[in-house]
Amino acid sequence: MAAPGTRxxxxxxEALRAGDEAAxxxxxxxxxxxxxxxxxxxxxxREAAEDVVQETWLAVLRGLHGFxxxxxxxxxxxxxxxxxxxARRRKESRILPFTLLFGRGDSKRPTVDPSxxxxxxxxxxxxxxxxxxxxxxxxxxxTLDLVKAAIATLPPAQREVIVMRDVAGMEAAEVAELVGISxxxxxxxxxxxxxxxxxxxxxxxx
Numbered sequence: 091m092a093a094p095g096t097r098x099x100x101x102x103x104e105a106l107r108a109g110d111e112a113a114x115x116x117x118x119x120x121x122x123x124x125x126x127x128x129x130x131x132x133x134x135x136r137e138a139a140e141d142v143v144q145e146t147w148l149a150v151l152r153g154l155h156g157f158x159x160x161x162x163x164x165x166x167x168x169x170x171x172x173x174x175x176x177a178r179r180r181k182e183s184r185i186l187p188f189t190l191l192f193g194r195g196d197s198k199r200p201t202v203d204p205s206x207x208x209x210x211x212x213x214x215x216x217x218x219x220x221x222x223x224x225x226x227x228x229x230x231x232x233t234l235d236l237v238k239a240a241i242a243t244l245p246p247a248q249r250e251v252i253v254m255r256d257v258a259g260m261e262a263a264e265v266a267e268l269v270g271i272s273x274x275x276x277x278x279x280x281x282x283x284x285x286x287x288x289x290x291x292x293x294x295x296x
């Protein structure tokens with residue numbers, strides 16, 4: 091006997107496949123914001139991100155009948171959005187050079203000092219606390235732009251995880267499933283990505 095949650099998901103999927111407009115509006119209301127935030131981490135501006143979101147919903151409509159349920163509906167939708175955002179990003183070639191944002195540096199050096207991490211991939215010496223940074227600058231538009239630019243400089247594997255977790259608000263298990271990595275690997279990539287971004291902001295705000 092199927093669990094209640096499973097029956098609800100199956101009912102929603104049946105309604106979507108049947109062309110139920112109310113069900114599709116509810117789906118858009120649930121995921122439009124997170125997908126937009128996800129797209130904005132990949133592309134040049136909000137207009138381009140909106141295009142990615144619209145393309146995502148069109149692809150969802152076209153692909154619903156082919157959805158086999160091997161992953162959750164949410165993971166499937168976000169997977170479509172990520173693939174479209176990646177394609178748009180490649181087309182725009184919009185990655186900003188690290189040296190233009192945070193000064194000159196040796197590109198061969200690791201983004202974060204390896205001594206900050208133990209053998210398990212966890213911080214052995216954490217970054218400066220956010221609470222010690224000037225609040226106005228942390229919350230300012232300039233700093234948010236720097237966060238986005240800093241994320242863009244991360245290695246692809248780390249960038250992908252931090253965008254899904256901290257920008258789109260996805261759960262750890264969802265990200266691990268979507269990327270095809272273990273829960274432990276997802277955790278390590280996320281910690282390293284967060285540490286790199288915070289280190290760059292520390293240097294900028296110091």
